[in-house]
Amino acid sequence: MSASEMSFEEMQEEIRNQLEKLQIEEDSLQEEMSTIMNQAPFLNEKIKSLKKLVPALKIIEHDAVGLVNTINDISDSSEKISGKIRLLDEARSRVQECQSRVCDLIDLEICSQGVQAAILDSDYEKGAAHVHRFLSMDQSLLQKTANDVENISNTLKSVRTLQDATSQLRALVEHKFNEAVRNEDLVSIERFFKIFPLLGIHEVGITEFCTYLRGKVSLTAEKNLKTAITTPISDKRYNIIFADTLTLLFEGLAKVIDIHQPLLETYYGPGRLFSAVNILQKECDVQVRRIFNEWMKCRQINKKMQQISEISRIGPNSSFSKLERIDPKDLDILIGEITFMHYRSELYIRFIQRKVMADIEIGILDSQKKEECINAFSQALNNSELTQLKHELLSHYLRLEQYFMEESINKAVAMDSVDSSQQTSSMVDDTFFIVRKCIRRSISSGNLDGICAIINTACRVLENDFCDVLRSKLRQGYPSGYLDLTQAYNVLQSSIQQGRLQSGDTEQSRTAFIVALNNADSCIEYVDALCEGVLKEIENALPGMNSNEHGKLESCLSGLSSVTSNLKEIIEYGIQQLRSSVIKPRVNPWVDAFLNISHQFTEEELSVYEAGETFVQTLIMNLESLLSSFKDMLTVANYDAFVGALTTEVTQRLEKVILKSSFNGLGGLILDKEVRSLASYITAATSWSVRDKFARLTQIATVLNLEQVSEIADYWGNHDGALTWRLTPSELRSFLLLRTDFKPDDVKRLKL
Amino acid sequence: MDDYKFLFKVVLVGNAGVGKTCLVRRFTQGLFPPGQGATIGVDFMIKTVEVDNEKVKLQIWDTAGQERFRSITQSYYRSAHALILVYDISCQPTFDCLPDWLREIEEYANSKVLRVLVGNKIDREDREIPTHVGEEFAERNNMYFLETSAKEAENVETLFIQIAVDLIKQARNRDVPKYDDTTTIEDRTTSIGNKLLQ
Ligand SMILES: Nc1nc2c(ncn2[C@@H]2O[C@H](COP(=O)(O)OP(=O)(O)O)[C@@H](O)[C@H]2O)c(=O)[nH]1
Numbered sequence: 001m002s003a004s005e006m007s008f009e010e011m012q013e014e015i016r017n018q019l020e021k022l023q024i025e026e027d028s029l030q031e032e033m034s035t036i037m038n039q040a041p042f043l044n045e046k047i048k049s050l051k052k053l054v055p056a057l058k059i060i061e062h063d064a065v066g067l068v069n070t071i072n073d074i075s076d077s078s079e080k081i082s083g084k085i086r087l088l089d090e091a092r093s094r095v096q097e098c099q100s101r102v103c104d105l106i107d108l109e110i111c112s113q114g115v116q117a118a119i120l121d122s123d124y125e126k127g128a129a130h131v132h133r134f135l136s137m138d139q140s141l142l143q144k145t146a147n148d149v150e151n152i153s154n155t156l157k158s159v160r161t162l163q164d165a166t167s168q169l170r171a172l173v174e175h176k177f178n179e180a181v182r183n184e185d186l187v188s189i190e191r192f193f194k195i196f197p198l199l200g201i202h203e204v205g206i207t208e209f210c211t212y213l214r215g216k217v218s219l220t221a222e223k224n225l226k227t228a229i230t231t232p233i234s235d236k237r238y239n240i241i242f243a244d245t246l247t248l249l250f251e252g253l254a255k256v257i258d259i260h261q262p263l264l265e266t267y268y269g270p271g272r273l274f275s276a277v278n279i280l281q282k283e284c285d286v287q288v289r290r291i292f293n294e295w296m297k298c299r300q301i302n303k304k305m306q307q308i309s310e311i312s313r314i315g316p317n318s319s320f321s322k323l324e325r326i327d328p329k330d331l332d333i334l335i336g337e338i339t340f341m342h343y344r345s346e347l348y349i350r351f352i353q354r355k356v357m358a359d360i361e362i363g364i365l366d367s368q369k370k371e372e373c374i375n376a377f378s379q380a381l382n383n384s385e386l387t388q389l390k391h392e393l394l395s396h397y398l399r400l401e402q403y404f405m406e407e408s409i410n411k412a413v414a415m416d417s418v419d420s421s422q423q424t425s426s427m428v429d430d431t432f433f434i435v436r437k438c439i440r441r442s443i444s445s446g447n448l449d450g451i452c453a454i455i456n457t458a459c460r461v462l463e464n465d466f467c468d469v470l471r472s473k474l475r476q477g478y479p480s481g482y483l484d485l486t487q488a489y490n491v492l493q494s495s496i497q498q499g500r501l502q503s504g505d506t507e508q509s510r511t512a513f514i515v516a517l518n519n520a521d522s523c524i525e526y527v528d529a530l531c532e533g534v535l536k537e538i539e540n541a542l543p544g545m546n547s548n549e550h551g552k553l554e555s556c557l558s559g560l561s562s563v564t565s566n567l568k569e570i571i572e573y574g575i576q577q578l579r580s581s582v583i584k585p586r587v588n589p590w591v592d593a594f595l596n597i598s599h600q601f602t603e604e605e606l607s608v609y610e611a612g613e614t615f616v617q618t619l620i621m622n623l624e625s626l627l628s629s630f631k632d633m634l635t636v637a638n639y640d641a642f643v644g645a646l647t648t649e650v651t652q653r654l655e656k657v658i659l660k661s662s663f664n665g666l667g668g669l670i671l672d673k674e675v676r677s678l679a680s681y682i683t684a685a686t687s688w689s690v691r692d693k694f695a696r697l698t699q700i701a702t703v704l705n706l707e708q709v710s711e712i713a714d715y716w717g718n719h720d721g722a723l724t725w726r727l728t729p730s731e732l733r734s735f736l737l738l739r740t741d742f743k744p745d746d747v748k749r750l751k752l
Numbered sequence: 753m754d755d756y757k758f759l760f761k762v763v764l765v766g767n768a769g770v771g772k773t774c775l776v777r778r779f780t781q782g783l784f785p786p787g788q789g790a791t792i793g794v795d796f797m798i799k800t801v802e803v804d805n806e807k808v809k810l811q812i813w814d815t816a817g818q819e820r821f822r823s824i825t826q827s828y829y830r831s832a833h834a835l836i837l838v839y840d841i842s843c844q845p846t847f848d849c850l851p852d853w854l855r856e857i858e859e860y861a862n863s864k865v866l867r868v869l870v871g872n873k874i875d876r877e878d879r880e881i882p883t884h885v886g887e888e889f890a891e892r893n894n895m896y897f898l899e900t901s902a903k904e905a906e907n908v909e910t911l912f913i914q915i916a917v918d919l920i921k922q923a924r925n926r927d928v929p930k931y932d933d934t935t936t937i938e939d940r941t942t943s944i945g946n947k948l949l950q
């Protein structure tokens with residue numbers, strides 16, 4: 001077939017295709033046209049019926065114009081009517097006003113006559129009711145009315161009478177109230193308390209009444225404090241007696257507020273609790289300060305704070321200093337008392353906040369006034385002695401708790417002991433027990449800032465002091481020893497198992513090293529658990545946290561993750577130490593034995609080699625003894641890391657010795673087999689995948705096991721069978737060149 | 753949303769009333785708050801800024817200046833990447849306290865923390881601390897120096913952005929690998945060893 005024939009046929013094909021397309025198009029056009037045609041009769045029908053509508057529409061238009069005119073007329077007349085109604089309304093309201101003025105005048109008369117009589121009768125309720133009626137009248141309007149009526153002097157006289165009566169009654173009631181207070185006449189106290197608002201002196205009433213309540217609170221509080229101070233040490237509440245006293249004060253105040261709030265609301269109206277609480281708060285402040293001062297004195301807080309700050313200035317480990325170190329245990333109870341005191345203060349503050357806010361909410365409706373009121377209240381509360389002292393308590397608590405944590409952890413480290421049945425030592429459990437305890441205690445203070453500060457402290461102590469201890473233990477190194485290796489590990493292992501650790505410095509250092517490494521690993525788990533547990537506990541303790549507070553907390557907790565990364569670094573450092581002092585010195589000679597074997601086998605030599613103990617069998621046996629000596633000593637994760645380091649070392653060394661050897665086809669075959677069995681041995685030894693670490697070695701073995709140089713094409717390139725190579729082309733060439741039966745020229749000519 | 757490349761913690765310290773809270777509010781919310789109460793404990797705010805097309809999340813900790821909050825605020829120094837020490841240019845005592853603040857920073861903060869001295873309230877007419885006095889103090893103590901006004905929004909943005917820029921630079925320098933994968937493992941061991949032993 002020639003080229004032109006080809007193209008003719010192609011053209012023909014093309015033309016046929018075009019024709020087909022045109023035919024399809026024609027068909028569809030035809031179809032569309034017939035649909036349109038079909039619709040034509042319907043459309044005609046519609047046009048006809050629309051034409052019939054035109055006359056009807058004309059009639060409607062005419063009617064609509066008429067309607068518009070009518071509506072305009074109606075609107076005009078209603079405009080006129082509504083003007084009249086407006087006038088009527090005005091007139092009516094004038095009449096009402098007039099009526100109310102008349103009423104006022106009549107009442108004014110009645111009140112002015114009644115009030116004097118009531119005062120003379122000592123019927124203060126009645127008198128106050130008259131005054132109340134008088135005060136509810138618009139005073140300026142009253143003045144105007146007086147000008148309007150004929151009987152000017154009469155009206156003015158009544159006003160004056162009532163004004164006089166008001167101030168007379170005010171003074172009287174205040175006097176009577178104070179008298180009742182002096183006589184402890186509870187009935188009269190309540191009686192006159194209710195009269196103040198009728199006389200329009202709400203604030204005076206609240207001040208008088210709350211001052212009275214203040215006095216009562218003060219008496220009880222003083223008695224309680226006296227009892228507290230004289231409590232004997234033998235008393236079982238001695239250690240928390242100040243927390244108890246504080247609790248009594250708060251409970252007393254809360255009761256006073258709870259009892260009197262309904263009274264206040266009924267006779268004074270809502271929105272006035274703020275004034276009452278303000279006065280009571282003054283007493284609260286006085287009493288809290290007293291309790292606090294006595295507590296400081298009794299518990300020698302200043303002395304303790306001074307000692308603590310001096311100790312921290314000198315440094316934690318100066319056991320030589322003459323300073324009297326406080327045993328953290330002795331602070332335990334005191335810290336408990338402070339958290340309790342702080343928590344109680346926090347609760348009381350929340351209580352009055354809740355009460356007052358709710359009262360403002362229903363009592364003050366104007367939103368601007370409401371905001372002002374809320375601000376004034378918050379300001380007053382924030383500046384109150386109670387709040388200041390709460391902050392001071394928290395501050396003392398934090399100093400003591402921080403000291404407690406540091407010292408206790410120092411102690412745990414100093415008293416560290418290894419139990420031969422454990423992979424870790426006591427300091428890990430002890431340290432995390434302490435950290436947990438301190439954080440829990442901070443949670444019980446109920447203050448997020450306090451909790452965050454303790455979490456920050458925990459991060460600092462763990463990251464600095466504690467990690468430093470682990471680090472310095474690993475820095476001592478792992479003595480590789482002079483014994484024959486298998487023997488050495490057996491000795492070490494059996495001595496650990498039997499708890500005989502004193503038999504040699506070397507063994508002790510080895511144990512210390514391994515334990516430190518395991519401690520670091522177990523700390524990682526502890527930190528994770530701590531993070532999770534603490535977050536839940538805090539969320540339970542402070543259910544109302546907003547997103548900002550959450551962010552604050554999470555940011556502090558994330559400090560613990562930097563502890564984890566520190567620990568991981570420490571472990572990595574330890575494993576590298578083991579690699580250079582344990583793995584390398586053993587593994588290198590084992591692998592180097594590869595050089596003593598010729599890898600140019602004849603068939604006969606091969607069967608002899610395979611009948612005896614092969615290189616890889618010896619290697620695996622040696623590795624087995626090394627690994628088994630570490631398997632029980634190390635934690636699972638550490639053992640995996642150890643196997644990982646061992647694998648890296650073996651594969652890299654093997655690669656090196658392979659490069660120094662030369663192979664024939666059978667030699668390559670054997671190598672491939674041996675690499676496979678080595679890989680499967682190590683894979684079985686660990687829970688990690690070591691495939692990646694074997695990738696290069698496996699590929700080297702594949703290269704050396706080729707039948708011919710050209711076979712590399714099966715593995716190299718962009719086709720499905722190709723490998724993801726870890727060897728560079730030049731590395732691949734140099735391995736191919738180790739095969740004595742491959743021609744160097746063939747290798748060089750390979751296109752890679 | 754949370755796709756930032758860097759996260760830095762910035763802590764503001766200094767006497768109560770020098771304007772730390774106002775600086776933070778100006779920067780994070782763009783406003784000068786009217787008569788808010790003194791800060792209690794620590795406040796926490798976040799602002800993400802863009803520097804060199806990189807998103808940088810700044811976690812800003814605004815501390816209370818009073819003594820009784822010290823045990824709370826001190827616990828934040830250690831993890832800070834930058835510390836801003838603020839005084840009020842119209843109030844000599846706030847400047848006189850700076851050495852005390854520096855002692856605290858020395859004691860609790862990381863020695864490599866970026867430290868910035870800020871003289872705030874330059875909008876005020878009654879200046880007591882001339883600029884060069886602040887500058888000299890900062891120089892003597894190895895700190896950056898800047899004068900600001902939270903009220904007039906002067907230098908506030910610059911302050912925080914400059915801190916972000918510097919911290920990025922620091923972080924990048926630290927990230928430059930000391931060894932690469934082709935060097936042998938022995939080198940790697942010593943490099944880790946050195947880090948731990950230093
Ligand atoms: N004139 C002026 N006043 C400021 C400035 N910054 C803050 N203030 C005022 O200083 C007072 C204390 O500010 P604040 O931010 O609460 O100080 P902090 O205690 O350091 O947080 C407030 O009354 C602010 O209005 C400023 O740049 N200029």
Ligand SMILES: [Mg+2]
Nearest residue numbers: 772773790791
């Ligand atoms: Mg502030």
